[in-house]
Amino acid sequence: MPTSPPDASMPPVVDPGDMLPLPAARQTARSRWVPVRWAELPGFEQDSLDEAWNAFIKSCERPGTTFARLCSEVRRLSLSTAEEQRLWLRARLQPYRVEPLGGPSAPGGDGLLTSYFEPVYDASRVARPGFGVPIYRVPPTLAQRKPWFTRQEMDLLPEARAQLAGQELVWLADPLDALILQIQGSGRVRVQEADGSQRMVRLAFAATNDQPYRSPGKWLIDQGLLRGDATWPGIRNVLLANPQRQQDFLWSNPRMVFFREEAMSPLDAQFGPRGAQGVPLTPGRSIAVDPQSIPYGTPVWMASQGPVANLQRLVLAQDTGSAIVGAVRADYFAGWGPEAGEFAGRMKQPLKLWVLWPR
Numbered sequence: 001m002p003t004s005p006p007d008a009s010m011p012p013v014v015d016p017g018d019m020l021p022l023p024a025a026r027q028t029a030r031s032r033w034v035p036v037r038w039a040e041l042p043g044f045e046q047d048s049l050d051e052a053w054n055a056f057i058k059s060c061e062r063p064g065t066t067f068a069r070l071c072s073e074v075r076r077l078s079l080s081t082a083e084e085q086r087l088w089l090r091a092r093l094q095p096y097r098v099e100p101l102g103g104p105s106a107p108g109g110d111g112l113l114t115s116y117f118e119p120v121y122d123a124s125r126v127a128r129p130g131f132g133v134p135i136y137r138v139p140p141t142l143a144q145r146k147p148w149f150t151r152q153e154m155d156l157l158p159e160a161r162a163q164l165a166g167q168e169l170v171w172l173a174d175p176l177d178a179l180i181l182q183i184q185g186s187g188r189v190r191v192q193e194a195d196g197s198q199r200m201v202r203l204a205f206a207a208t209n210d211q212p213y214r215s216p217g218k219w220l221i222d223q224g225l226l227r228g229d230a231t232w233p234g235i236r237n238v239l240l241a242n243p244q245r246q247q248d249f250l251w252s253n254p255r256m257v258f259f260r261e262e263a264m265s266p267l268d269a270q271f272g273p274r275g276a277q278g279v280p281l282t283p284g285r286s287i288a289v290d291p292q293s294i295p296y297g298t299p300v301w302m303a304s305q306g307p308v309a310n311l312q313r314l315v316l317a318q319d320t321g322s323a324i325v326g327a328v329r330a331d332y333f334a335g336w337g338p339e340a341g342e343f344a345g346r347m348k349q350p351l352k353l354w355v356l357w358p359r
Contacts, residue, residue: 027101030326031294032327036097038090050085051285052316053078054285055286061278061279062279066297067298073092089314094359096354096357097354098355100326111330112351113330113348113349116331117333117334117340118187118188119180119337120336121177121187123171124171125171134169135168135171135259137168138207150209150256151211151250152251175250182255183257185205185257186205202268208257208258209256216250219253283333287300287331288319288331288333289320289330290320293328299315302314302315302353303351305349306348306350308346309349319333328351330351
């Protein structure tokens with residue numbers, strides 16, 4: 001339906017906070033928050049906030065004490081217009097620019113945005129021709145040995161293999177797909193059961209072997225096999241050209257992730273896995289952060305411009321990851337499936353963050 005052009009005679013939107021002095025700066029264990037006016041947030045007037053409100057409501061399922069008092073208002077605004085939601089944000093929250101403790105010129109001050117996704121694969125409940133790569137549940141002896149066996153030891157040591165026997169959740173076709181699933185931390189699989197029936201289930205993160213994560217892509221670069229294109233498509237091409245190096249490539253990352261299986265209802269299928277906050281992730285509106293810089297459940301204004309995307313939007317801090325460390329650091333949840341995987345595999349851009357904290 002056509003809309004009327006804006007009336008140039010109408011006064012601009014007034015930031016309720018403009019009538020108040022700016023509060024003092026705040027500090028967390030790994031960041032400094034500098035108060036700013038709403039006008040400093042790039043693209044704030046253009047964002048479709050109603051798209052972010054579902055993620056905000058999800059955070060209100062497990063809010064911290066700071067945001068719990070606002071959640072009844074957040075829920076009431078779920079059917080409001082984006083402009084009404086924008087006015088509420090201005091009235092109830094104060095934006096703070098996130099910086100490293102040493103200031104914007106300190107290491108990490110430029111910020112870094114990466115992305116992750118939920119892969120979708122075919123799987124078999126039992127090992128059979130074409131499906132020979134196991135995905136494991138948590139082994140019973142995991143708590144008795146820290147760190148547990150490395151990825152290479154799980155493949156080679158009889159003791160490790162004996163402790164993994166019977167712990168297979170499903171079997172995948174491709175060891176690289178299994179590695180991607182483990183690095184992403186969750187995934188959806190179309191499982192063919194022993195009786196031939198199929199169903200979609202989620203494999204959710206359960207634990208790790210407590211070994212350090214080492215980037216397989218960096219290993220390929222260090223070996224002189226990969227130059228520049230350290231993305232999953234680029235990695236696949238290198239391994240196709242050098243199949244004799246695939247096993248060493250897989251073993252270069254000693255960390256193994258173990259999973260638990262979750263049923264997926266039609267409603268579950270509309271959201272991603274549960275993040276570290278304990279709520280389902282929303283594609284394009286959930287980020288993983290360093291919780292020592294930004295607490296879970298915090299609404300965040302994000303700005304990142306680069307070759308992959310121009311992102312200026314409201315997101316919610318709902319997850320974390322072993323590589324997500326530092327003040328201005330975020331991992332953007334892109335969704336699920338091949339398109340999200342292609343996006344996530346290429347995302348590596350500068351980043352600016354502003355936390356939106358209750359007044």
